[in-house]
Amino acid sequence: MEAVVLVVVIVMLLSAVAVLLFKDFLAALAAMSVVSLGLSFLFVVVRAPDVAMTEAAIGAGLSSLLFALALRRLGLWRGQ
C-alpha cells in the first residue's frame, strides 16, 4: 500500500512541476488532470470517498473542461 501511495505521490508531484514547465498549455492541462486524479486517489487512501468523487468530477473533469474551453477562447490551444 505504502509503495503504491509513494508512486502516486511521486507521479503527482512530477506532474505538478510539469504543469509549470510545459510550454504547451494543453499538455500542462493534461498534467493538471493527472494531479487531480492522483489527488483523488489519495483521498480514497485517506478514507474520503465523497471527496474523492468530487475531486474526480470537479477537479479532473469540470476544471479541465473549463480550462480547455478557456484555452480555446484564448487561442492557447496549441503551445505559443
Add this chain to the structure above:
Amino acid sequence: MSLLVLMIVLPLLTAFLLSSIDRLSTFAARVMGPLVLLATAAIGLSVWPQLGDAPLAVQWGGFQAPLGITLYADQFGLLFALAMTIGTLLLWPRSTENQLRSSSLALLLAGTGSGLALSGDLFNIYVFYELMTVVSYGLIASRGTSGSFASTLRYLVISGFGAALALAGIALVYQATGTLNLAQLAQLAPEKLNNLQGFAAFVLMLVGFGVKAELFPVNMWVPEVYATASSRVSALLAGVVSKLALLIIMRLLILVFHQPEALTVLLVLGILGVVSGELAAWRARDLNRMLAFSSIGQLGVMFIALSIPGNAGIFAALAVMVHHLFLKPSMFLLAERWGGSIKGLAGAAKTSPLGAALFVLLSLSLIGVPPLPGFWAKLLVIMPLLALDQPLYYFAAFVILAAASLEANYLFRVVMKLYEKEPAATPHNAHATLDLATAVFLGAGLVAAVFMLIPLADRLDGIAAQASDVSTYIQTVAPQPLQSGGVQ
C-alpha cells in the same frame, strides 16, 4: 431561535430570487433590495439593546456547539454587521447597465458581511470571507471597463493565493485542536496552540484574511482596484469590507492566538503599511489613488492599534475603525465626481461649495485635528503605545505622528486646489444630490460625535470590553468538551 439569522439569510434569499422577481415586475425588483436591507437593519437594531447585558449564541440547525456552527452575536460583531447592512443601503450601487446584477451583489454583500461579523466558527468564517471576496469581484467588475476587469483579475490572484494559505492555516488549527468552534478553540488554545504550529497557523490566516484588510504585503491590489471600480464600490470596500476582515483578525487574536510574536508581526506589518501607504499617497496625482493609498495607511494604524496587548488595543482599534467607517466612504463619494487628476480640481469649490467644505472637514478629522473624532481616535492609539515603553512601540508612535504630518500635507494640497481662484480648463461636475446627501449624512455623524464624545467613548469602551472578554464568549457558546471517541 433568534431572528438575527434573518440578517444573513434574507438578503441571500432575495438575491437568489431577484432575477425571477424582475421578470414579474421591474419596479419590484428595484425596490426589493433596499427594502429587505431596511428590514434586516431593523432586526439588527432591535436586537442591539439586549446584547449590552449578555451576548447571544445561536446554533445553526440547532446542533450543539462544537458539532454545529455557532453564530455569536455581541455588540462588537453586531455593530459591524449593522455597518455593513446600513453601509450597503447608503452606498447602494447604481450602474445603469448591470442594475439587476449589481443589486443582487449588493444584497449578497450585506448578508455575507453580517454573517462574517457574527460567525463563531473558523471554517464558516473562511466560507463567508470567500463569498464576500467573490461578491466584491463582481462589484468591482460591474463597472464594465477593461481596467476594472484587469484589476479584478490582479485582485483575484492575490486573494486566491491568500485564501489557500488561510485554508492551510485552518488545517493546522484543526490538526492541533480537533475543533473549529471559536469558543472551544479559545478553551484549547493556551494548551495546544501556544507553539510554533499555532504561530504558523496565525501567520497563514493573517496573510489570507489580511488581503481584504489591506495588510501590507498583500495590499498591492488596493490602488488599482479603488482607481478602477466605481466610487460607491470603492467606498464600500475601503470603508466597510476592510473593517470586517480586520474584525476577523481581531477575533482570532482575542480568542485563539496569544503568542507575543503574533503581536509583533502585526506591529511590524502595520508600520510598513503606514509608511508605504502614506508615502505613496504623498506623490499620488489623482484623487482616487491618493485616497486608496491613504486608506492603506489608515488600515496600518489599525493594525498597529491591534498589536497593543490587552483591552486598550482593542478599544483603540475599535475607535479608529469606527472613525474610518464614517470617513472613508464619504471621501470616496466626494471623489466620485472629482475623480481624476488633482491638478484638474482647481476651482472645484465654486461648483460644489458644500462638497468642498465637507472635504475640508473630513480631511481635518482624518489627520486628527482636535476636537474632531479623528484626534481622539489617534490619541487612543498613541497613548497605550507609549505606555508600553518598548522601542518598537515608540517607533510605531513616531511613525503614526510623522505619517499624520505627511497626510496633512497631501490632503491640504487637494484642499488648496479645490479653493484655487482660477478654475481648471475642464469644467467640474456638481455632485449628484444623493451622493452629496449621503456624504453630508456621514459628515454630520462625525460632527455629532464631537458633541457626544464622552457617552460615545464609554459605549465603545463597553463594546471593546465585551469583545475582549474571552470567558463570557466561552460561557455563552458553552461548547461540550471533546473526548476520545465522542462528546461526553
Add this chain to the structure above:
Amino acid sequence: MDILDNNTILYIAAFGLMLIGISGIVISNHLMRIIFGIALLEAGANLLLLLSTYHEGASAPIIVADNIPTMMADPVPQALVLTAIVIGVGILALALSLAIRVQRAYGTLDMREVRLKLEQEISDEAGIDMPSSSEKPDDIAKVPLNSVVQQESGS
C-alpha cells in the same frame, strides 16, 4: 520504509503541492500559469486539511448495512474539503472568464504587460500622464519650493 510511513508521504504530497503552487504564482508571468499555480496550491491545502485528522486504519464515515465500524474517519474535514473544492472551481471559472476579457482588451496575458496597460488606462482616465520615476511632479515640488531665491535675488 521506517521514515517514509504513509503519513509522511501524504504530508510531503500536500506540502509539495503547495510549494509547487506557490512557485508557480511567484515565478510565472503568464496568467494561465498563475491560475494553474493557484489551483495546485488549493489542491495542496485541501489535502493538508484532509490529513489533519487522518488516522490509519479508520474506515470511511459511512454506515453500510448496519455495520458500525469501530473507528471511522473524521467526516468534518471531508465536508470542509468538499466545500473548498466547489469554492475553488467557482473562483477558477471566474478567473478564466476575466482572463478572456482581459486578453480581449489588452491583447496579452503576460501580467507585466497587463500591469503596464492597466496603469496606462488608469492614468488616462484620470487625465494625468503615466508616472515614471525620472520626472518630478510639478504639483508636489511647487508648494514649499518657490523660495527665497527668486524673491531675494532682486535686491
Add this chain to the structure above:
Amino acid sequence: MRRFTAALFLLGLGVMIAAIYQHIDFSNTAVNAGQAINAVAAEETGAANFVTSVVLAYRGIDTLLELTILFTAAMIGGMVLGRRRVDAPRDPDAGFILRTGADLLFPLLLVVGLYIILHGHLTPGGGFQGGVILAAAFFLPLLARPGITLIDQRVVSLVEGLAGATFIIIGLLAMFDGKEFLTPLLDKGELGALISAGTLPILYLAVGIKVGSELAGLLAHLAEAEALD
C-alpha cells in the same frame, strides 16, 4: 536573478514548512469534533453517510454559502462575458459520431446524476457530484451542436434562483416551527433506507439542481464567450 530569488524564497519556505512539520503533534487526531459527530450523527440526522450529515445538517450554512459562491460566480461570469450576439458566427456542428454519442449520453448522464444526488445520504456522492454530472449532461449536446440553445441562460438563472431559494425556505420552515434555521425536519426514517434522513435528500436535490444549472450556465458562457465583440 528573478529565478534565483524565487528559488531562495522557496528554499526558505521549504525549511519553514519542515520546521513546522517537525512540531506537528500526531497524537491529537483521535480527539476531535468529527469523532463526536460520528458518535451521534446516525441518531440525530438519520443519514447513513456522515459526510452528508455534516455537509447538510451540522454545517448546512456552509453549504448554503458555497452554493451562493457558485451562484455569484456564475452571475459574474455572465456579467463579464456578456450575452451572445444573435448574428455572431457559430462553429459548425461536430461529426456524426459525436452528435449521436451526445444524444445517447444525455439521458444516461441525467439518470446517473439524479441517482447520485438522491443516494447522497446513503452512499458516497451527493448533490455536488451529481450536479456536475447533470451539468455535463446538458453541456455535451452543446459541444456537439454549437447552434442549439439547449441552455437558455434565462431558464438557468430561474432554476438556480429557485433551487437556492428552496434551500433557504426549507431552512426558514424550521424557524416557523420554533427551531433554529436549517434544523432538519420531517421523520428521520430508517437508517439506510432511500426515504430517510428527513429533509436532507430534499436539500441535496436542491443542491444538485443548483450546482448543475450553475455549472452548466458557466460552461455555456465560457463556450460562447468568443461570440462577443
Add this chain to the structure above:
Amino acid sequence: MTALDYLLLISAITVVIALLAGNMRVGGWLVTILYALQGAALLMMSGLGYSTMTVVQSSLRFNVLSEQMLWRFDALSWFFALITIGAGLFCSWFASGEWGEKYRDNGGNLRLFHGALALNVFTMLVLLASGDLLTLFIGWELVSWASFLIMALAGGKAFDYAMRYISYAFAGAMALLGGLLLIYAEVGSFDFQSLKEAVPTMSSATLWTLVVLLTAGFGVKMAILPFHLWQAKAYAETPGPGAAFLGAISSRMGLFAFIVVVVQLIGISRLVEMEIPYTFLDAQDLLAWIAVFTIIIPTYIALRQHDARRLLAWHGVGQTGYMLLGIVIANDLGSAGGLMHVFNYASYQAMLFMAVVAVIHRTGTSDLNKLGGLFTRMPLSYLAMLIGIIGLAGLPPMNGFVSKWLIYRSLIVDGSPLLFIGAVIGTLGTILSVYKLIHNIFLGQLRVEHAAVREAPLSMVIPMMLLAAVVFVTGYFPGLVLDWTSAVQTSIGLPVLAHHLGGVSISGGLDMIWIVSVLLVGFGFGTLVFFLGGRSKRVHQLDNYAGGHFLTAETRYHYSDNFYPGLMHLIGPWYRNSFEWLERGLISAVDTLSTAMQGLYRNAHPSYLLLVAVVFALSWVIV
C-alpha cells in the same frame, strides 16, 4: 459663570457676529466694539490690581479619557491675552473703514476676513486659558488652523505660503503631541501639577527627548531656527491688518506655551543640569544660542528684502530671538525683558505693519524700489513709522529700548559675553534695515505717480496714533508694563524684578523718566534753536540742479535699489540659503521614498513581498 466664561463667551460671540455682519458697512465697527468689550471683560477679571491676581477658573470642564479638561487664566495668560485682544482691537479698527471697503471692492471676502480675525483671537484666548496639557494641545491646534485660515485668505501665492506654514505647523504639532503623550506615559496625567512634581524623578534621556520634542513643537510656531522659513512670507501675504495682527502676536503663542511647559513646569534649573556630552554646554546654553542665531540670521535676511511687508515680517522672526533669549536666561532681568519685549514688540510691529498697509492702501505697492518721498504726502504715517522703527531698533526713548536693555543687562549679569555680542550684532542689522525701510518709503524724492497721494483715512491713522502713544508712554514709564511682568514672574516661579514706574531699581539701574525727560529737553532745545535761529529756508524738493541741469519730476536722482552695496558685497557670500537647501533636501528625500513606494505598489510582484514576509517569519522561527 466666572469672568473667564464671560470673556470666552464674548469672544465666541465676536466670531459669530463677524461672520454674520462682516460684510456690512457697520460690521467692522460692531466687531471692533466687541473687541473692546472683550478687553473690558479682561480688565474686569483682575481690576487693574493685576499683581495680586490669582487664578481665574472657567466653569467649563469635561472629563475625557478619565482626564479632566479645564480652562483657567493666570497672570501669564492675562498678560498675553491683553496683548492679543489689544492687537485684535486695533487691527479690526484699522480694517473697519476705507480699507475694508477697498478690500471688498477688490473681490476680497470681508466677512471671512473679519471672521478669521475674530476666530484667531478666540482660539488664542482658548489656548491661553488652557489648564492642562490636553487643553493646551487642543488650543494649540485651533490656533494653528485659525492662522492658516487667515493666511490663505488672499489666494494665489498666499496659498503656497499658507501650505508651507501648515506643513511646518502640523509637523510641529505632531512633535508636540508626541511630547505631551510621552509626558502622559511617564506621569500618568495631563495635569500641570503632576508634571511639575514628576520632573525631578525623570531620567535625563526622557527629559532630553521631551525638551527636544516640545521645543521643536513650540519652536515651529515661534519660527526659531531651523524652522524659520515659513513665517515671513506667510505673514507678508496675509491681507493688510491680518498681517499686522499675526506679526504682532500670533507666533508669540509658541513662546507662551514654551514658558508654560518648559520654563514653568520643567524649569530652567533642570535644563541647566542637562549637559550635552563631550561639550561644556547644557540645554539652556543650547536654547540661548538657538535664540541668538534666530536673532542674527533672519535680521540680516530682512536687510536684503525689498518688499516692506517681508522686511517687517523677517524682523518679526528675529525679534522672537530676543524674547526667547531673555526668557531662557531666566534671571529677574532677562525674563522681565523677554516678557516686556513681547508687549513692546507687539505694539510697534502692529503699528509698522499698519503704516506699510496704509502706504499700500494709497499707492498700491509695498515694493521699496518703487516708493520714496511720501513724507510730505503722508506725514502721520511717517510719524507712526518713525516711532515704530525707533522702537524696533531698540533706541530710546521708545519702549523697545527698555526691553532690549533689560535683556542685554541680563546677559552681562549672567556672564555670557558671546551671547551679548551676538545680540548686539542683531541690533546692528535691525538699525540698518529699518533705516532702509523708512528711507525708501518716506524720504528722498517723491515719485511722479504719487504726487496726488493723500494721507491715509482717519480710520487707519487713529489706531496708528494710539499705538504710537502706547509705544511712547510705555517707553517713558516702563514701570506700567513691568508691573505686569512681575506678576507673571511671580506666577511662573521666576525671580521678580524690582522696579518702579521709571524703570529698574537695581544697582546700575535704569530710569527712563530721567532719560526721556533729558532727551525731550534736548530735542526741545534743538528745535528751539532750529526755528528761532531763522537761518533756514523752505525749498521745493525739485528746486535744485545737478550737473548743470535743472531737475524735473521725471528725473530720478534718488536711487533706492541696491541699498547698502558695500555691506552687501561684504556679507553677500554668507547668504547661501543653507536652510532652503536643507528643506529642499528633505522634500526630495521624501519624494524619492515616495516614488519608491509607488514603484513598489505598481511594479512589484505581490508574491515577492509575501515571500519576504515568509522569510522574515522563518528567520524568527530559527532564531
